[in-house]
Amino acid sequence: MSKPTTGDFTKTAGWLDWYTGPAKPRFQLPAGAVDAHCHVFGPGAEFPYAPERKYTPCDASKHELYALRDHLGFARNVVVQATCHGADNRAMVDACLSSGGKARGVATVKRSISDAELQQLHDAGVRGVRFNFVKRLVDFTPKDELLEIAERIAQLGWHVVIYFEAVDLPELWDFFTALPTTVVVDHMGRPDVSKPIDGPEFALFLKFMREHPNVWSKVSCPERLSVTGPKALNGEQAAYQDVVPFARRVVEEFPDRVLWGTDWPHPNLKDHMPDDGLLVDFIPHIAPTPELQQKLLVDNPMRLYWPDEAQGA
Numbered sequence: 001m002s003k004p005t006t007g008d009f010t011k012t013a014g015w016l017d018w019y020t021g022p023a024k025p026r027f028q029l030p031a032g033a034v035d036a037h038c039h040v041f042g043p044g045a046e047f048p049y050a051p052e053r054k055y056t057p058c059d060a061s062k063h064e065l066y067a068l069r070d071h072l073g074f075a076r077n078v079v080v081q082a083t084c085h086g087a088d089n090r091a092m093v094d095a096c097l098s099s100g101g102k103a104r105g106v107a108t109v110k111r112s113i114s115d116a117e118l119q120q121l122h123d124a125g126v127r128g129v130r131f132n133f134v135k136r137l138v139d140f141t142p143k144d145e146l147l148e149i150a151e152r153i154a155q156l157g158w159h160v161v162i163y164f165e166a167v168d169l170p171e172l173w174d175f176f177t178a179l180p181t182t183v184v185v186d187h188m189g190r191p192d193v194s195k196p197i198d199g200p201e202f203a204l205f206l207k208f209m210r211e212h213p214n215v216w217s218k219v220s221c222p223e224r225l226s227v228t229g230p231k232a233l234n235g236e237q238a239a240y241q242d243v244v245p246f247a248r249r250v251v252e253e254f255p256d257r258v259l260w261g262t263d264w265p266h267p268n269l270k271d272h273m274p275d276d277g278l279l280v281d282f283i284p285h286i287a288p289t290p291e292l293q294q295k296l297l298v299d300n301p302m303r304l305y306w307p308d309e310a311q312g313a
């Protein structure tokens with residue numbers, strides 16, 4: 001049954017709703033695992049979608065997110081502001097505030113935000129801002145404006161999350177390497193996994209991480225990057241094999257700077273909606289040892305989002 005969009009909204013044509021009744025993962029997540037990339041959408045009647053949005057999703061509430069967290073075996077979430085809410089962070093903030101300390105947030109802000117408003121976001125659990133360069137999702141924001149925001153949030157100890165497509169990395173390189181904070185790349189900079197892993201495009205991404213120890217990467221979203229599948233559906237235990245070498249390379253070379261997230265509720269997928277339980281079963285393919293899994297799922301996200309509670313803090 002189709003999921004609703006409440007309020008005065010109509011879902012984008014062809015919108016795929018998130019998966020109902022995901023499998024229980026076979027892979028047992030380590031204790032304290034963090035889903036470090038997920039979103040909430042609305043509900044539209046309570047938290048309206050932004051006028052400047054490029055898509056209108058089905059609602060995906062904090063209650064549904066936290067039910068999924070518990071079902072999959074995660075302990076915590078990092079809720080990333082999605083572009084359908086623009087710079088109106090209320091839905092994400094509400095999710096953080098009602099999580100009992102189990103969620104942190106990544107916000108979208110404009111240069112007009114006041115210091116008091118930034119502090120309020122911090123108090124709610126926000127620890128980063130997201131700069132989005134994916135052209136189908138956002139209008140262009142001048143780089144001097146973003147740099148000004150980065151310099152302000154650096155003082156709060158926050159980081160910058162960047163979302164871009166692999167072909168755009170050369171053009172964005174100088175801006176990214178000028179950022180004064182920890183920089184977290186969404187979904188490995190969206191490599192084209194039909195190209196060779198040792199080709200120039202992915203080599204540039206690895207060089208970006210190698211030469212800049214402040215750069216981290218989420219090794220998430222195989223369902224978005226995969227060309228040949230197989231899809232995480234119908235019990236598939238070896239999903240998205242074409243993405244595995246890319247993600248595994250990043251995990252093995254930079255074990256202390258990687259994060260993983262479900263990306264629930266998977267905005268803008270066109271082909272299929274994955275079973276989130278089977279997505280969790282993808283993790284041991286890219287982080288094959290208990291040590292790598294512990295860093296990817298617990299130690300790294302705790303260091304970035306809950307430093308006071310991290311092991312050795």
Ligand SMILES: O=C(O)/C=C(\CC(=O)C(=O)O)C(=O)O
Pocket residue numbers: 039081082083084132137163186263266267268
């Ligand atoms: O969920 C993601 O990471 C990816 C998105 C959506 C998004 O980022 C947003 O709307 O802010 C995408 O590629 O459409």
